[in-house]
Amino acid sequence: MNRSxxxxxxxxxxxxxxxxxxxxxxxxxxPQVAFHASGPAGMRIVGQTxxxxxxxxxxxxxxxxxxxxxxxGIDLRDxxxxxxxxxxxxxxxxxxxxxxxxxxxxxxEGAVSxxxxxxxxxxxxxxxxxxxxxxxxxxxxxxxxGTTHLDIRDYGIDIPSYLGVTVxxxxxxxxxxxxxx
Amino acid sequence: xxxxxxxxxxxxxxVACACAFVLLASRPAHAFPWMIREGYTGCNTCHADPxxxxxxxxxxxxxxxxxxRTPYKKDADPGKLGNFAWSVDLPEQLLLQTDFxxxxxxxxxxGGTTQFQDVVMQLDQSAQLKIGRFRMNGSxxxxxxxxxxxxxxxxxxxxxxxxxxAPGVDGALIARQYWLGVDIGKDEEFLLxxxxxxxxxxxxxxxxxxxxxxxxxxxxxxxxxxxVSLAYTGEKVRGEIMAIAGNFAIRPDDFRERGGSGFVEWMxxxxxxxxxxxxxxxADQARTDYDISLAAAPIWRHxxxxxxxxxxxxxxxxLAEFDALLNSQLVAGVSENHGGVVGLLQADLQVYQGxxxxxxxxxxxxxxxxxxxxxxxTATAWLGAWWFFAPHLDFRxxxxxxxxxxxxLPPSNQGTSLLAQIHGYL
Numbered sequence: 001m002n003r004s005x006x007x008x009x010x011x012x013x014x015x016x017x018x019x020x021x022x023x024x025x026x027x028x029x030x031p032q033v034a035f036h037a038s039g040p041a042g043m044r045i046v047g048q049t050x051x052x053x054x055x056x057x058x059x060x061x062x063x064x065x066x067x068x069x070x071x072x073g074i075d076l077r078d079x080x081x082x083x084x085x086x087x088x089x090x091x092x093x094x095x096x097x098x099x100x101x102x103x104x105x106x107x108x109e110g111a112v113s114x115x116x117x118x119x120x121x122x123x124x125x126x127x128x129x130x131x132x133x134x135x136x137x138x139x140x141x142x143x144x145x146g147t148t149h150l151d152i153r154d155y156g157i158d159i160p161s162y163l164g165v166t167v168x169x170x171x172x173x174x175x176x177x178x179x180x181x
Numbered sequence: 182x183x184x185x186x187x188x189x190x191x192x193x194x195x196v197a198c199a200c201a202f203v204l205l206a207s208r209p210a211h212a213f214p215w216m217i218r219e220g221y222t223g224c225n226t227c228h229a230d231p232x233x234x235x236x237x238x239x240x241x242x243x244x245x246x247x248x249x250r251t252p253y254k255k256d257a258d259p260g261k262l263g264n265f266a267w268s269v270d271l272p273e274q275l276l277l278q279t280d281f282x283x284x285x286x287x288x289x290x291x292g293g294t295t296q297f298q299d300v301v302m303q304l305d306q307s308a309q310l311k312i313g314r315f316r317m318n319g320s321x322x323x324x325x326x327x328x329x330x331x332x333x334x335x336x337x338x339x340x341x342x343x344x345x346x347a348p349g350v351d352g353a354l355i356a357r358q359y360w361l362g363v364d365i366g367k368d369e370e371f372l373l374x375x376x377x378x379x380x381x382x383x384x385x386x387x388x389x390x391x392x393x394x395x396x397x398x399x400x401x402x403x404x405x406x407x408x409v410s411l412a413y414t415g416e417k418v419r420g421e422i423m424a425i426a427g428n429f430a431i432r433p434d435d436f437r438e439r440g441g442s443g444f445v446e447w448m449x450x451x452x453x454x455x456x457x458x459x460x461x462x463x464a465d466q467a468r469t470d471y472d473i474s475l476a477a478a479p480i481w482r483h484x485x486x487x488x489x490x491x492x493x494x495x496x497x498x499x500l501a502e503f504d505a506l507l508n509s510q511l512v513a514g515v516s517e518n519h520g521g522v523v524g525l526l527q528a529d530l531q532v533y534q535g536x537x538x539x540x541x542x543x544x545x546x547x548x549x550x551x552x553x554x555x556x557x558x559t560a561t562a563w564l565g566a567w568w569f570f571a572p573h574l575d576f577r578x579x580x581x582x583x584x585x586x587x588x589x590l591p592p593s594n595q596g597t598s599l600l601a602q603i604h605g606y607l
Contacts, residue, residue: 040368041231042223042414044451073220073495076247076258163240163263164273165226 031177111136215498231412251535290596319359341403381421395589420445438462472588559585
C-alpha cells in the first residue's frame with residue numbers, strides 16, 4: 001500500500017495547460033488531479049486531490065499541486081504515502097514549470113492538443129518531463145487537461161512496499177482544470 | 182440421549198483443543214467480493230488462490246486489519262497484529278492460517294417444528310509453501326460427528342470434501358483444497374496448478390448457500406473439484422479456466438463430474454467489475470440426491486453466467502449474478518433437456534468500517550419451458566449484519582426466508598432460518 005504514496009508525485013505532473021501569448025490565466029472551478037499506480041497481481045491504486053494552483057508568471061507558467069490532501073481511499077496508505085514516501089513536511093508540493101512558448105492555445109472557440117516539455121519538481125528533485133495536453137476554449141473559459149508519466153525513482157522517492165507487496169515505480173498522472181484569461 | 186451428549190462433549194473438547202493449538206480456525210474463510218469498495222478488483226493480492234477465498238497472504242492479513250476490521254484508533258498501523266496468531270513473523274515463503282467458524286442455526290419451517298442446529302462449519306488448518314515460482318497449498322480440517330437430541334442437532338460442515346468415507350462416530354477429516362502450482366510470467370500474472378481447487382465460476386463469495394452457488398455446485402464450502410487450472414490476473418482483466426477431472430471425495434466414480442469451467446472478469450475501473458462464466462460437465466450418473474428432478478442416468482450439465490460487482494459509492498457494493506442452466510439427459514433413449522435460471526442480487530452496505538448490513542434476493546426456476554410435471558420456483562430473501570469486531574474475529578447474524586427448495590438444498594427448505602456465526606482465525 002505504501003507504494004501508493006509515491007503516487008502523489010504523479011499528480012502534479014500532468015498539469016499541462018495552455019496560455020495565450022499575453023493574457024495571464026488563473027485557475028477557476030475545482031480541479032481534478034489523479035495518479036494511477038500499479039502493483040503485483042493486477043493491483044491498482046488511484047490517488048486523487050482537488051487542489052491545484054496556477055501561477056502565471058508571464059514567460060512561464062507554474063502549476064502547483066499541494067500534496068497534503070492527496071487521498072487513495074485508505075487512510076493508513078495515505079498516511080504512509082504522505083509522510084514516509086512523499087515526505088510532505090519537507091516537500092509539500094509538486095510543481096510543473098512550463099515555458100509559455102511551449103504551449104499552443106486555441107484561437108477563438110475550439111480546442112488544441114499537443115506535447116510539450118516542462119520541469120517537474122517533486123520531493124526536492126527536479127527533472128524534465130514530457131506531457132500531453134489539451135486546451136479547449138469554451139465560453140471564455142479554458143478547459144485544460146494533461147497527462148504524463150513519471151518514475152518516482154527519478155525524484156528520490158523510495159519504492160513503496162508493504163507486507164510483501166511492492167508498487168511499481170511507474171505512475172501515470174492526469175490533471176484537469178479550468179482557467180480564465 | 183446421554184450418549185449423544187457425551188459424543189457432543191468429546192467433539193467440543195476436540196474442537197477446543199484444536200482451537201488452543203493454533204487457536205482458532207474457520208472455513209474457506211474469507212471471500213469478500215465487496216472488497217472492490219476499497220479498489221481491490223482482483224483477489225490474489227490478498228489471497229493465495231488467484232480467484233479468491235481461502236488462505237490469506239501477508240498483505241491480505243494486513244488489509245484485514247487496516248480496511249476490514251472496525252478501527253478503534255484512527256490511522257493506527259496494525260503492526261504485527263495481522264500476523265499469524267496475531268504476532269508471529271513467518272518466513273515469506275510460508276503462509277499459515279487456522280480457521281474456526283461455528284454456526285448456530287434456527288430453522289422455522291413453514292408448517293413444521295422449529296429445529297436448532299449447532300454446526301462446526303469449519304475447523305481447518307491451511308498452509309502454503311512457495312519456493313521460487315513453485316507453490317504447494319492445502320488445507321486439512323475436522324468435521325465432528327453428528328448427534329441429535331430431540332429438535333437439536335450438532336453437526337460438522339464440509340462433508341462434500343471429506344478425505345474419509347462418510348463420517349462415523351469419530352467425525353471426518355476434511356480437505357477442501359490441496360494443489361501444486363507454478364507462477365508464470367514476468368510479474369507472475371499466471372498461475373498453473375493441479376489438485377483440488379475451487380471451481381472458477383461466477384461470484385466467489387463466502388455465502389456458500391446462495392442459490393447461484395448451490396445450484397451450479399460451485400460453492401467454496403464443499404464444491405471444490407480435482408483438476409488442472411490456469412489463472413490470469415491483470416490490471417483490467419482476470420480469469421481462470423479449469424479442466425475438471427472430478428471430485429474424488431464422491432464415490433462411486435459414476436457420480437463424478439468431468440468437463441470444464443471458467444470465468445473472465447473485466448474491471449474498467451477500480452470500482453466496477455463485469456464477468457462471464459461457463460461450465461460444462463458430464464457424469465455417468467446424475468446426482469438425484471442433489472436434484473430430485475433428474476433421472477438416474479448420464480447427464481450433461483451446463484451453466485452460463487454473467488455477473489457484476491459495482492461500488493457506486495464506497496459504503497455500498499452491489500453484487501449481481503444471473504445464470505442460465507441446462508441439464509441434458511438421455512433417458513431410455515429419449516433426450517430430455519431441462520432448462521433453468523438462477524439469479525442473485527446482493528447489496529453490502531458498510532455503515533461504519535467493519536460493520537456491514539447485507540441484503541440479498543435470489544430466485545430459481547428449475548424447469549423453464551419444460552413440460553415435465555416437476556417445476557420448481559424458489560425465491561429467497563436475506564437480511565444480515567456482520568461485524569468484524571476484533572483482530573481475526575467476526576460475528577454475523579442473518580435471517581433468511583425461502584419460499585421453496587432448489588438443487589443442493591433440503592427438499593423441505595421452505596421457511597425461515599435464523600443464523601448466528603462466529604468466525605476466528607489465527
